[in-house]
Amino acid sequence: MIQPREGTARGFLRVMHIWGTAISLDVRDEVEPAIGDEVFAWFCRVDEIFSTWRPDSEVSRVARGEMYLRDASPELRTVLELCLDVNQDSEGAFDIHVGADPRVEPREGLGPIDPSGLVKGWALERAGDILQRAGVTNFAINAGGDILTRGEPTPRTHWRVGVRHPWERSKVAMVLEVSDAGVATSGRYERGDHIIDPRTGRPATGLMAVTVVAEDLALADGYATAALVLGERGPAWLAERSLAGAAVRNDGEIVVTQEIDRYRVA
Amino acid sequence: MAAGRRAAATLIATAGALALLANFHTSSGSALTVRTAGGSDTTTATTTITSTTSVGTPVTAGAPPAPPSSSEPASAATPPSPTAPATSRAAVSSSSAPPSTVSSTKQVDGPVIGTPYGDVQVRVVLRGTKIVDVQPLTLPSDRSRSRRISERAAPLLRTEALQAQSANIDLLSGASYTSEGYAESLQGALDNARS
Numbered sequence: 263m264i265q266p267r268e269g270t271a272r273g274f275l276r277v278m279h280i281w282g283t284a285i286s287l288d289v290r291d292e293v294e295p296a297i298g299d300e301v302f303a304w305f306c307r308v309d310e311i312f313s314t315w316r317p318d319s320e321v322s323r324v325a326r327g328e329m330y331l332r333d334a335s336p337e338l339r340t341v342l343e344l345c346l347d348v349n350q351d352s353e354g355a356f357d358i359h360v361g362a363d364p365r366v367e368p369r370e371g372l373g374p375i376d377p378s379g380l381v382k383g384w385a386l387e388r389a390g391d392i393l394q395r396a397g398v399t400n401f402a403i404n405a406g407g408d409i410l411t412r413g414e415p416t417p418r419t420h421w422r423v424g425v426r427h428p429w430e431r432s433k434v435a436m437v438l439e440v441s442d443a444g445v446a447t448s449g450r451y452e453r454g455d456h457i458i459d460p461r462t463g464r465p466a467t468g469l470m471a472v473t474v475v476a477e478d479l480a481l482a483d484g485y486a487t488a489a490l491v492l493g494e495r496g497p498a499w500l501a502e503r504s505l506a507g508a509a510v511r512n513d514g515e516i517v518v519t520q521e522i523d524r525y526r527v528a
Numbered sequence: 529m530a531a532g533r534r535a536a537a538t539l540i541a542t543a544g545a546l547a548l549l550a551n552f553h554t555s556s557g558s559a560l561t562v563r564t565a566g567g568s569d570t571t572t573a574t575t576t577i578t579s580t581t582s583v584g585t586p587v588t589a590g591a592p593p594a595p596p597s598s599s600e601p602a603s604a605a606t607p608p609s610p611t612a613p614a615t616s617r618a619a620v621s622s623s624s625a626p627p628s629t630v631s632s633t634k635q636v637d638g639p640v641i642g643t644p645y646g647d648v649q650v651r652v653v654l655r656g657t658k659i660v661d662v663q664p665l666t667l668p669s670d671r672s673r674s675r676r677i678s679e680r681a682a683p684l685l686r687t688e689a690l691q692a693q694s695a696n697i698d699l700l701s702g703a704s705y706t707s708e709g710y711a712e713s714l715q716g717a718l719d720n721a722r723s
Contacts, residue, residue, distance in 0.1 A: 277710075277719055284710035286719050288698070382704075404715055406704040415698050424714065426702030432714060436562075437697060449703025471703055497565035509565075516562040528655070 273400075278302045280309055281382065282371075283406030289393070290400040290415055297396050301389045301403075308385040311338050314361075314373030325362075325374040341384055344480055345377050352488035352499075356380075357460035365463030372458075379457075383446050383483025386410040407452075409445040410479050422527075428470045428510050435516065436473075436508060437528040444479025448472050448486040449510070459491050467512075468493015475506040475525050637665065 273289040276298045285305060287298055311334075313319040320338050323329040331339060348356045360366055362374040386403050390410050393401055400413030402421055411421040420441045424434035428451045438445060449471030450457060459466040472489040476482035485505055489496035497517040500507035506521035518526070633655045653661040700715040710716045 275719055279707045279710075282707055283704055284707050284716070286699075286715060288719075402699055404699050404701075406706075406710075407700065407702040407715070408704070409699050409701050411699075421699060422697045424697035424700045426700055426714065434697065434700070434714070438701075445699075445701045447701045447703055452703035452705050452709065473701055501565045507565075508562075514561070517565050518562055519565050 274298065276302075278305060280305050281313070281405065282315070285403065285405040288402045288404075288415075289398055290413070291398050293396070293398055297393060297398060300396070301392055304389055304392055305385065308337075308381070311335055312341070312377060312381045312385075314376050314378060315371045321375055321377065322373060341377050341381050342375075344384060345380055345484065348380065348481070348484035348488060351503075352485075352492070354460055355491040356484055356488040360458045360460040360463075363458075363460065363463050366458055379448070379487035380480055380484035382406070382408050383410075383444060383478075384480035386444070387479050407447050408479065408483055411440050411444070412442055414441060425473050425508065428514075435510065436526060438475060438522075438525040439527050440475060440525055443475055443477055443525075444482045445473060445475050446479060446482040446486040447474075448483075448490040450490070457487060457490055461491075466491040466493065469496055470510040470512050470514075472496055472500075472507060472509045474500065475522065 273291055273293070274295045275289070276287045276295070278285045278287070280302075285302075287301055289295075289298070309316070309319070311320045314321060316322060320329065320334050324331055324334055324338070331342070342358070345356070345358045349358070356379060358375055358377045358379070361368075361372040361376045366372070382405050386405055386408065387410065389403055390401075390412055394412065398412075400415065402409060402411045402415070407426070409421075409423055411423070415421050420439035423438045423440055423445050425436040425438065425445075425447065427433035427435040428449065448457060450465075450467070451470060455465030455467060457466045458464065469490050472486045474482040474486040474489065476485070485500065485503070486507070489500050489507060489509060492499050497507060497509045497519060500509075501519040501521075504519075504521055506519060506525060508516055508518045508522050508526075510516050633653050636652045651663045651665050653663070697718070700713065700718065702713075702715075705713050705715075
């Protein structure tokens with residue numbers, strides 16, 4: 263039904279089901295597919311450290327007070343520091359402690375310490391480092407809609423990233439061309455109102471979805487989540503930070519920042 | 529030239545998959561408009577957002593703009609007929625189109641294709657290399673069965689064309705889909721096409 267772009271026969275594509283989603287690794291260099299094993303081993307390690315669904319993960323043990331943060335992995339401490347940065351820059355719209363708020367209805371997978379709003383992007387950045395250290399230069403990774411791109415899909419082209427239409431899953435609302443950048447989308451059309459506004463303890467419903475493009479996918483991920491929580495103010499908040507963003511309002515209007523023009527082709 | 533051919537080829541490539549597309553419902557409320565939020569100036573950004581003007585560039589998934597009526601007499605598209613895929617395949621060789629610019633839309637009328645249920649002809653609207661709409665010009669309507677097929681085919685034609693356009697994307701960004709949802713996601717379809 264869907265035809266691959268011309269010239270995509272090189273390299274390999276692998277899909278791994280982990281983190282409750284599917285991760286597609288699309289490598290366009292002629293390299294040994296075994297490098298994919300190393301990347302997927304990293305994703306398993308990320309799950310061991312950060313999964314709020316696993317009682318034995320580091321983040322769950324720290325949340326229960328069974329492990330001191332100073333004894334935790336440097337990865338966990340790094341991510342928690344990044345989360346704190348976004349927390350402060352968003353005036354609390356991004357907060358990993360939302361699951362500990364007594365106003366918030368408990369649900370499985372929402373931990374008392376929950377860096378889920380940023381960790382996926384951060385983990386993909388590190389996966390990109392693994393690949394680049396191994397000499398892979400042209401690849402993309404998509405983890406459930408958050409995308410890391412490096413190099414080119416085919417010579418002298420950019421990676422073309424469709425931003426999903428919020429209501430019609432077979433359609434795209436926007437097409438972005440990126441290289442060496444990350445694209446993160448936070449939205450409430452796929453898993454319902456699962457993103458909580460830490461300031462109210464209630465689900466964030468002001469926007470349907472927010473997409474952010476940035477050099478660092480970890481920040482794109484965190485800022486997309488924060489902007490979704492900020493609702494009506496989200497796009498302006500992104501614009502104030504010179505971030506490339508596109509927000510889909512509940513009425514279907516898309517509000518973009520000027521910076522997205524660098525990437526948007528349709 | 530190549531642009532038109534690629535678009536047409538993509539459209540034809542999906543012609544046989546019409547039945548699968550029945551899973552993807554179309555909705556008339558899918559139109560999206562785009563406007564720009566405030567600029568990078570921190571002091572004005574918040575006020576700018578309230579006074580922005582519409583960019584006026586409808587995104588590809590929404591209702592397309594009324595294109596300039598500069599219909600080119602080239603045949604670049606084959607209507608994917610749900611009943612006669614063999615007939616539509618016959619028009620592959622005639623897929624040539626005039627060069628198109630990136631900024632403006634261009635209409636290309638396909639050839640009239642005879643099917644057992646009547647003639648079919650579509651108009652494809654391109655922006656650059658991308659299909660932004662497919663409009664049925666002629667659909668079978670002489671018999672009730674044909675009319676039923678046409679009523680089904682018209683929205684599917686459009687859905688299919690827009691989906692075919694997404695063949696030109698490498699990746700899909702969206703709210704986190706579940707592992708189960710991946711199978712029926714556009715990203716899953718893209719991966720299947722790649723592997």
